[in-house]
Amino acid sequence: xxxxxxxxxxxxxxxxxxxxxxxxxxxxxxxxxxxxxxxxxxxxxxxxxxxxxxxxxxxxxxxxxxxxxxxxxxxxxxxxxxxxxxxxxxxxxxxxxxxxxxxxxxxxxxxxxxxxxxxxxxxxxxxxxxxxxxxxxxxxxxxxxxxxxxxxxxxxxxxxxxxxxxxxxxxxxxxxxxxxxxxxxxxxxxxxxxxxxxxxxxxxxxxxxxxxxxxxxxxxxxxxxxxxxxxxxxxxxxxxxxxxxxxxxxxxxxxxxxxxxxxxxxxxxxxxxxxxxxxxxxxxxxxxxxxxxxxxxxxxxxxxxxxxxxxxxxxxxxxxxxxxxxxxxxxxxxx
Amino acid sequence: xxxxxxxxxxxxxxxxxxxxxxxxxxxxxxxxxxxxxxxxxxxxxxxxxxxxxxxxxxxxxxxxxxxxxxxxxxxxxxxxxxxxxxxxxxxxxxxxxxxxxxxxxxxxxxxxxxxxxxxxxxxxxxxxxxxxxxxxxxxxxxxxxxxxxxxxxxxxxxxxxxxxxxxxxxxxxxxxxxxxxxxxxxxxxxxxxxxxxxxxxxxxxxxxxxxxxxxxxxx
Numbered sequence: 001x002x003x004x005x006x007x008x009x010x011x012x013x014x015x016x017x018x019x020x021x022x023x024x025x026x027x028x029x030x031x032x033x034x035x036x037x038x039x040x041x042x043x044x045x046x047x048x049x050x051x052x053x054x055x056x057x058x059x060x061x062x063x064x065x066x067x068x069x070x071x072x073x074x075x076x077x078x079x080x081x082x083x084x085x086x087x088x089x090x091x092x093x094x095x096x097x098x099x100x101x102x103x104x105x106x107x108x109x110x111x112x113x114x115x116x117x118x119x120x121x122x123x124x125x126x127x128x129x130x131x132x133x134x135x136x137x138x139x140x141x142x143x144x145x146x147x148x149x150x151x152x153x154x155x156x157x158x159x160x161x162x163x164x165x166x167x168x169x170x171x172x173x174x175x176x177x178x179x180x181x182x183x184x185x186x187x188x189x190x191x192x193x194x195x196x197x198x199x200x201x202x203x204x205x206x207x208x209x210x211x212x213x214x215x216x217x218x219x220x221x222x223x224x225x226x227x228x229x230x231x232x233x234x235x236x237x238x239x240x241x242x243x244x245x246x247x248x249x250x251x252x253x254x255x256x257x258x259x260x261x262x263x264x265x266x267x268x269x270x271x272x273x274x275x276x277x278x279x280x281x282x283x284x285x286x287x288x289x290x291x292x293x294x295x296x297x298x299x300x301x302x303x304x305x306x307x308x309x310x311x312x313x314x315x316x317x318x319x320x321x322x323x324x325x326x327x328x329x330x331x332x333x334x335x
Numbered sequence: 336x337x338x339x340x341x342x343x344x345x346x347x348x349x350x351x352x353x354x355x356x357x358x359x360x361x362x363x364x365x366x367x368x369x370x371x372x373x374x375x376x377x378x379x380x381x382x383x384x385x386x387x388x389x390x391x392x393x394x395x396x397x398x399x400x401x402x403x404x405x406x407x408x409x410x411x412x413x414x415x416x417x418x419x420x421x422x423x424x425x426x427x428x429x430x431x432x433x434x435x436x437x438x439x440x441x442x443x444x445x446x447x448x449x450x451x452x453x454x455x456x457x458x459x460x461x462x463x464x465x466x467x468x469x470x471x472x473x474x475x476x477x478x479x480x481x482x483x484x485x486x487x488x489x490x491x492x493x494x495x496x497x498x499x500x501x502x503x504x505x506x507x508x509x510x511x512x513x514x515x516x517x518x519x520x521x522x523x524x525x526x527x528x529x530x531x532x533x534x535x536x537x538x539x540x541x542x543x544x545x546x547x548x549x550x551x552x553x554x
Contacts, residue, residue: 140422141422142421142422143524143525143528170527256534257531
């Protein structure tokens, strides 16, 4: 019959060949490969200072008959360190979730057990299917004066550890970042950018629990952010952008009254509207009529290349110029 | 013994003063009162309370001023209606019920804080408490103003004596401090709740409506 044996990294392991006498003649194998006799003490297998690579299937055979006398699966690992636990309410007032992980791997199976106590009441934290190592709780009552105490215990065959978090209902409120952040230039306004976004979809009731927002923006070429705090609305027009410079923009959200700011949203890039260089436009107008039917080179009007809507980088200006030059060159050929 | 007697007397004296005459005297109430102002007041008070609570808990000393201090709620009579409420119940509150709950709670909290003010040791604390009580009084009047302008009757006084005869006196110094701790906690929680209450009211009763009704009543 087969066993599983768990041992700590660095431990000395002695394996007995089942019920065989100490002085019996045996052969040990690991994952099917014979083990050198130097590791044997009589019929015992001695493994000193085991490491992870020594995990495997060990078997012991009687010398002459080659009878399988003993089998074990050796798993080398470590007892768990103190787990890392985090609880957060991104869907206030519905409830909160807790997620956890181990700071270092143990290399053997671990079992996590989570308990939530609210005052004198035990609450059940329902485990999520995905991601693993996460559970959620629904609030039964709101505006509680009593703290929540969450204890996470982790156990494996080599040891046990735990951690505790105690918090007020309000302290763990942290929304998810705003979604669908969009930044657009404003036509005929070289210093404006129009930014809009949406409430995070996980926030269940923005009517009764409104969010406020924090916008930050800077041109790519500078390190200093500019900030705007907005107490309502999901859009804002930046009016002091540097003309022609590409900007990076992010938004964060917070419950109007309680908790902490969300992480920053995904960054969006935008460049304010710039006026078309006048002489290029003239060239384009001339060559449009002559090159359209005869040239296989796809030369759309210069303005189209430069007009890229939401994502306009300084690189596009270079394209404009190149396209203009090429068009100019062709026009010379055809005149 | 006699501290209990003083407590009851002070509360009875301070708390049975009807709120309405004060309402009539103040010029800022009536038309000017809006839900937005009340909301802003709760935020201001919440901010003030953070400093006040810190100072007061330090005055009480350990373990009350330890951040991890998480005592069990002792089975003593609840002096103040708790802010804690079932989610669906809270959602379903009528405007009148919502406002009344806030009015009642702050009236009683104000009363207890005033008593605290009388008893407290240091001059600094007395000054802070007095300032906070003045602001809290403003909040009570503000809520009362909103209720009146919406045509709701004010809840009758702070429900008789706020210290119901059944409530046992704190038998020792530690338990008295515990009572103070919970009072501050309850106050803090109410201020958090009120922000949400008034957010909800803001959406349902825009300030314009409040003004209209006042005009109709000949203010």
